[in-house]
Amino acid sequence: MLRQILRILDTDAYKLRWLIFVHFFSAVLQGIAFAVLVPLLRNVFERKYEEAWSWVFAEIAILVIYSLLSYWARLTGLKISTDLVSRLWKRLGDHISILPLGWFSGGQVGQVAKLTSDGVLNVMGVSTNLLKPLMEAFVTPSVVIITMAIFDWKLALAVAATIPFIAIAYFVAEKITHKFDDQWYMASVNMSNRIVEFAQAQPILRAFNRTNNSVQHLDEALLGSRNATKKSLSNGSIGQILFLVVLQAAFTVVLFVGTSSALGANIDAPELIALLILVTRFVQPLMDAGGLGVASRVARNNLKRIEKLMATPGLPEATHPEKPKDTAIEFKNVSFGYDKKRTILKNVSFKVVPNTMTALVGASGSGKTTITRLIGRFWDVDSGTVSIGEKDVRALSSHDLMKLVSFVFQDVYLFTGTIEENIRMARPDATQDQLEYAIRAARVDEIIERLPNGLATQVGEAGGSLSGGERQRVSIARAILKDAPIILLDEATAALDAENEALVQEALSALSANRTLIVVAHRLQTIMAADQIIVLDNNAIAEKGKHHELLGSGGRYADFWREKERAKGWRIKSNAVS
């Protein structure tokens, strides 16, 4: 764990080393202060008070140094943990910035966000809260044993002999707990999922589940979590008992060996008493060490997750970036899969002429969206090439590539901030005229007229306070302001009401003029108007051409078209067949 932290601290690692050393030294001092009791007590029993006082002064000196060190260590510990966190954030941030865009569409976003906030803060606690007690639990007793050896090596040996047993018991206890940790973790994940389901499915559970066993699955999960905890508790406590018993045995050995040597006059009574005081004292920190194991395990797990994230390869950046000639797009024998098992695109080739519209059609999962994302280099292809203006997208700098393309997708992400800030992020140096044009063209003007704060309205966390259609229009305004020559559009406005749909369409018209447009198309009009239709089926291009050509060939597209036509004519009516 410390090694990982040292690695993260990099050039500041020496500070942590210092801190560790200071904690170590403090623990040693504490051990010596206890050991000093031996001569001190002997002097008291022998009524040599002068000498006893000098030992007391020694104690006071140790106390002063210890206090100063403690204070310094606290301050430094705080500084280091602040530093550690700031570095962790920077490193994580740097790395997250270069990860392939596609990586973020997976389920890990929430987990990473949690790791970046809670996880990092947890690691922060190591240098402030964990280091000192850990050191004191292990170093102070060791020092006591070493000093004991000076006064009575036999007794020291007896104590030392118990150390391996204590250590073994400690690690066995850790291991047992660890083993059941996983089971417990799985059970609690399952419980969380069931609770989420319980909350989300509440309407259907009530409406459909009339037998009132709607909580059955949840209850099983709750019970499962209880049982897993119980199991980990009872098994974990086996380890704990073991640890306690060994500690107990160690203490007993010292007590009885000591007493019998004192009775046999093999050891000075004052010495034995002082040593017994030491031994009884050092059982305490060891008993506390059990609790520290849990805390350090949590920190260790978080560090492990952070390291795993850091190990996710980023997208390689071209060393000598090239510039594209125009906005023609070409896929040449492209194959791609999100993982080895699932191929999404197999040997796909097509060309897009600048300033034309290409419609992608096909069943869900046929790879339409993937094609648009490969153009934006959300991922790199497995084989083949994707090129823009006759240059491989991998040869472009990511900055240039992003300047070339605008995405208008269904899931719109808006940032905490005002509407204006959200639009302006597309081009921070835009003039007022350009901004106003984008706002008008995307029909955001219609939204801000209705809002009391207008453009300065806060959109709320992740854009929550605007309706779906409104958010879409803000995102289109963003894309208009960005003014990229290639537009990648996912046409799925099904959930919009009639009014918003019309407005979104107006916005899209302004966006797509004189651009190269690739549309994941659902609407018949769009498909019919396309310069090129690409029909995807079974992860490959089934057909390619214009509407009337494809319709005539009577293949996949003709089927698709027929279904669409039928859907368009659908009418709801309960008392007559439509």
Added chain:
Amino acid sequence: MDAVSNKTRDEKDTKLLSLKDLLELIRPFQGRMIIACILQTISAVASVVPFIAVAELSKVLLEQGPIDTNAAWKACWIAFFALIIRMATTYCAFYISHDTDNDFQLYIRRRLAKHLVKVPLGWFTNRSAGDVKKGMADDVMHIHYLIAHAALELLTAFVIPVVTIIYLISINWILSLVALFPIIIGIYMYIRQLKKGLKLMDTYTDSMGKISGAAIEFVQGISVVKTFGQTGKAYNRFLEAAENFLSVMWNMMKSTLRITSFAELLLTPLIALVTITSASIFAIQSGLMEPVAIVPFTLLGLGIAAPLLAMWYGGTALQEAAVAATKVKALLTTPVLEEVSSCNKIRGLELEFKNVSFSYDNKTNALEDVSFVLKPGTTTALVGRSGSGKSTVAKLIPRFWDPATGQILLGGVDIKEIPSTILYKHISFVFQEVQMLSATVRENITLAKPDASDEEVFKAANAANIHKRIMELPKGYDSVVGTDALFSGGEFQRLSIARALLADTPILVMDEATAFADPESEALIQDALSNLVIGRTLLVIAHRLSTIQYADTIIVLHKGKIAEQGTHTQLVSQKGKYAALWQRHERSSQWFPETRQNTNHLNPQLISK
């Protein structure tokens, strides 16, 4: 950002729950808690005994003249047995308290589940499932410290010093007071610190919330930021929030650093060591004490502070636990929908809205004086702009909320007077967002009728156009949704339609957008819906006007009121709101994106060669 700080402000306003409330929560576990406490008390006393025994042993050993061997061994054995008792009782108290906490968590979660199924459905729409999870899983877990540790640690922190002090006073009371001195100051500072800490806790959780928010936004928003080439900026924003958090933290910690360090120092064994040894030697020199009496003081005096220190370290956990318990308690007292156990006879299947008004926030009315009747077997469509109240109308029927004034009557009986099990036998719904349980396909379909026969299930699935797809799965109807079978959006829709078919209620509320939820399989969903709606009383929330052209009644809502009502032909000829909407719809269904328009657009940023 505003949302975040508002939330924390609300939290600040809520008072921590009282001890009485807490005791009420843990009442069923009181017996076991008391046993754990008794064991812990024994353990605390037993933990002092070995020290006393060693002290007595040293007295024996240091006695002038021949050593009393028996007394020495007796002391050893007492220490040994006390330690055994201590370990046994510590362990038992630990086990019992943790086991109790574990059972308590199950008990509270079950109570929560039982309670939440009775709160209005609308309560769930107002918060994310994540919030519910936080309350039911995380907050309950955080009470852990309160149940499993707090009482025991408090007892230990009380019993050990008291037993120790009593023993020490019996030897020399003046010295005992000296030994106590730093500890008393320590306790005083501890309490002060705790109070101060409570205040700072707010600032801390506040900035903690901010940094979490910034981190989440950074990670979630990065794909957008990247496509706009603004990675650096968003990143700086995150780093800024981080820096800000750290400086808040740093100032906070620094302001308490001195007092914390000082208090901690007062309670360390080292300071006890110095005080006790110097005071003892002084007392011995002054003839107030026998030299051997230094032993019990050094032995026991060093240990008084340790349990207090443990409590100190537990302070934060205790605060967290108290806050969590408060939240859980609040969750448990969420007002429930009143439920009747029996009702008047429902006469007929007519559903009527009678002067219904409803408000989400008690300020603006979402619905105002809405009245209409759904005649059995007819189709009624709700039309209007977003925010006009059409979803609200639809959601009042399955009692997501209850109307503020007015009534919704089913067969002449107010739906509030109908037990929900009977109500839902009459009314079901198909909304756009499909909810499936991670259970088998069969379980999901037969939710309303768990004892349905295979034929019934197959028939429903067939009518919903999903039977074939299910049979193609390796485990067929026994496939677990989400694990064995990954369904597309359209397939989910059809499964939910099969479920509604099997539920077979005479009244159906549906969202028309359902039919278009999956652009790839619209025709299949539509066929399924057509099968579902046959012969039922239908209320449709309409988005695409063309689909509801043939409805028996179209109700046009505007700002929560009924603006127009009639058939399609009637309304179009009225040239009112509906006619305008229809025109717009016609236009947008003709629209397609074009790349060769001549709109004047911004100076096109031509690509450099």
